[in-house]
Amino acid sequence: VTRAAFNAIFAAVALLAVAAPVRFAGAQQPQNFDAVEIKILPAQGHVYMLVGSGGNITVQTGADGVLLVDTQYAPLSNKILAAIRTLSTGPIRYIVNTHVHPDHVGGNENIRKAGATIAGGNVAGDIQDAAQGAQIIAHDNVLKRMSARNAQPPIPSAAWPTSTFIGDDKKLFFNNEGIHIIHQPAAHTDGDSIVFFRRSDVISTGDIFTTTNYPVIDLAAGGTINGIIDGLNRIIDLIIPVYGQEGGTLVIPGHGRLCNLGDVINYREMATIIRDRVQDLVNKGMTLDQVKVARPTRDYDPLYGSTTGFWTTDRFVEAVYKTLSPKK
Amino acid sequence: MSRTDRRRHARWACIGTALVVLASAPASAQVNLSGVWNNLGIMHEDQPDRLAGPELGDYAGLPVNDAVRLRADSWDASLITLPEYQCRVHPSDYVPSFGGIRIWEERDSASQQLIAIHTHHFAWGTERTIWMDGRPRPPDYALHTAMGFSTGKWEGDTLTVTTTHLKEGWTRRNGLARSDRATVTEHFVRHGDIMTLVTIVNDPAYYTEPIIRSRDYEYEIAGDIGPYPCEPVEEVIRAKGEVPHHLPGTNPFLEEYSKAHGVPPEAARGGAETMYPEYRKKLRAVKP
Numbered sequence: 001v002t003r004a005a006f007n008a009i010f011a012a013v014a015l016l017a018v019a020a021p022v023r024f025a026g027a028q029q030p031q032n033f034d035a036v037e038i039k040i041l042p043a044q045g046h047v048y049m050l051v052g053s054g055g056n057i058t059v060q061t062g063a064d065g066v067l068l069v070d071t072q073y074a075p076l077s078n079k080i081l082a083a084i085r086t087l088s089t090g091p092i093r094y095i096v097n098t099h100v101h102p103d104h105v106g107g108n109e110n111i112r113k114a115g116a117t118i119a120g121g122n123v124a125g126d127i128q129d130a131a132q133g134a135q136i137i138a139h140d141n142v143l144k145r146m147s148a149r150n151a152q153p154p155i156p157s158a159a160w161p162t163s164t165f166i167g168d169d170k171k172l173f174f175n176n177e178g179i180h181i182i183h184q185p186a187a188h189t190d191g192d193s194i195v196f197f198r199r200s201d202v203i204s205t206g207d208i209f210t211t212t213n214y215p216v217i218d219l220a221a222g223g224t225i226n227g228i229i230d231g232l233n234r235i236i237d238l239i240i241p242v243y244g245q246e247g248g249t250l251v252i253p254g255h256g257r258l259c260n261l262g263d264v265i266n267y268r269e270m271a272t273i274i275r276d277r278v279q280d281l282v283n284k285g286m287t288l289d290q291v292k293v294a295r296p297t298r299d300y301d302p303l304y305g306s307t308t309g310f311w312t313t314d315r316f317v318e319a320v321y322k323t324l325s326p327k328k
Numbered sequence: 329m330s331r332t333d334r335r336r337h338a339r340w341a342c343i344g345t346a347l348v349v350l351a352s353a354p355a356s357a358q359v360n361l362s363g364v365w366n367n368l369g370i371m372h373e374d375q376p377d378r379l380a381g382p383e384l385g386d387y388a389g390l391p392v393n394d395a396v397r398l399r400a401d402s403w404d405a406s407l408i409t410l411p412e413y414q415c416r417v418h419p420s421d422y423v424p425s426f427g428g429i430r431i432w433e434e435r436d437s438a439s440q441q442l443i444a445i446h447t448h449h450f451a452w453g454t455e456r457t458i459w460m461d462g463r464p465r466p467p468d469y470a471l472h473t474a475m476g477f478s479t480g481k482w483e484g485d486t487l488t489v490t491t492t493h494l495k496e497g498w499t500r501r502n503g504l505a506r507s508d509r510a511t512v513t514e515h516f517v518r519h520g521d522i523m524t525l526v527t528i529v530n531d532p533a534y535y536t537e538p539i540i541r542s543r544d545y546e547y548e549i550a551g552d553i554g555p556y557p558c559e560p561v562e563e564v565i566r567a568k569g570e571v572p573h574h575l576p577g578t579n580p581f582l583e584e585y586s587k588a589h590g591v592p593p594e595a596a597r598g599g600a601e602t603m604y605p606e607y608r609k610k611l612r613a614v615k616p
Contacts (some may be wrong), residue, residue: 041469195394244416246417258470272573273571276571
């Protein structure tokens with residue numbers, strides 16, 4: 001997804017979400033999806049990246065079935081399922097949501113229905129629908145935001161996570177590999193998860209890391225710039241390259257191209273330097289307008305900046321400023 | 329038919345067969361670049377880049393824009409003490425400055441069709457593949473690397489290479505970044521035992537005009553390229569996640585180059601204008 005496409009999508013999301021109590025959550029899909037093609041890019045091991053519209057989807061396949069990380073938008077579900085079926089005919093067992101935004105969870109309900117939870121023993125006989133639908137795993141804050149009474153528009157319960165965790169992480173063993181779901185507090189939102197496929201050596205980051213834009217910080221959903229940077233440092237800690245900054249662990253970002261260590265380092269460098277500059281200006285007592293005039297992002301604007309669309313450079317600077325300013 | 333006529337017919341048959349074979353032969357190298365090429369005797373070209381490294385604040389002669397100028401102003405050399413930076417390889421458009429290159433061909437064993445030309449660089453031991461078989465480029469969402477994705481074609485005796493899918497790199501080792509949006513065109517030209525490599529970098533994010541460099545190499549009959557191992561270590565104890573850099577307007581080293589060499593500060597700041605001979609006239613009116 002190019003930066004222009006990203007901005008176009010989020011521009012429409014913003015228009016629909018502007019009056020919503022939770023600004024991002026619950027926004028409807030913004031575009032005509034008929035022309036969207038779901039493209040498959042093998043990452044490595046048992047893991048693939050699916051590119052369409054919205055956040056990247058990560059697919060892991062094997063003898064046990066299929067595990068997805070995120071589901072893009074609901075109107076794309078049939079195309080996504082068709083793409084998955086070219087990789088595996090096995091049952092879809094798990095969906096992991098990296099966070100609550102609709103470009104990542106919009107297809108939850110449809111794709112969950114196409115799957116089946118592993119159930120049996122003392123469960124199957126008593127609860128007849130235990131196996132119906134794939135299991136949706138997410139941090140508990142994702143469930144809280146999806147099920148909030150003021151979520152606009154309301155998100156159907158069939159799209160909500162069915163298995164949540166409240167600690168630092170959750171661990172699965174599926175398709176002969178360990179899968180580590182790591183919660184990153186207060187980053188893009190307050191419910192972010194990083195998913196590490198240990199044998200395939202692939203990390204799916206959600207929107208803590210993208211290649212197309214400045215970090216999107218959803219203040220209303222508990223996001224902060226320092227959480228983003230902590231998340232990027234966490235991802236860097238997990239990566240072991242073959243040599244230099246390349247090879248070894250591959251990284252599937254929330255938006256943008258397949259990456260490895262060097263890309264995450266460059267993004268971390270940008271986020272940290274801009275954070276430090278804004279913090280310095282905040283410490284000098286500058287107002288938000290004065291900080292914007294100082295243009296603390298101007299060396300990175302050709303790479304990540306935008307004056308149009310949903311996530312403009314000004315909005316990014318504002319979000320950084322607000323998370324660094326002393327609370328009144 | 330006389331014996332002479334039979335010989336004449338046989339000769340034409342051979343020539344005809346040869347022509348048919350030649351005409352049907354797959355496209356191949358007009359010039360064979362294979363072997364080890366070194367630049368140890370030609371260190372004067374881009375000398376600061378080849379040896380000590382360019383000086384801080386020296387952006388002269390490069391078409392930098394304001395954005396990359398600020399990136400370089402903010403750059404702190406201490407950055408490369410971070411373990412994750414210590415073994416970062418030079419990108420394919422910069423690495424040819426350093427030491428030797430070994431070049432070899434990859435051919436299909438049955439058809440002898442040239443599939444690819446490979447290069448191994450002394451610096452960091454990087455290897456790249458220049459695809460010669462006409463394969464398409466990967467999609468834009470595929471991995472970007474320090475070497476990029478390269479395709480080549482012969483233009484007469486010159487090998488012309490186009491590279492995309494580059495990871496962010498640099499044009500000088502003093503903080504002048506080259507973005508991942510860049511595309512690079514290279515021309516490999518062999519003149520007997522001398523090879524010239526012309527590199528043209530187009531980076532619309534950070535440079536207002538193409539950056540053109542040429543580097544010369546000598547063929548080495550008994551050439552050899554040694555290994556280049558690198559293992560990161562903790563060089564400086566610092567807070568987790570710290571990224572060394574200078575806040576805007578606080579870098580104390582930016583004027584050293586200008587003062588040490590008597591270069592007017594505005595010339596040291598670079599820009600497309602500083603690349604051209606006409607700039608000398610303007611400099612005459614400026615006191616260093």
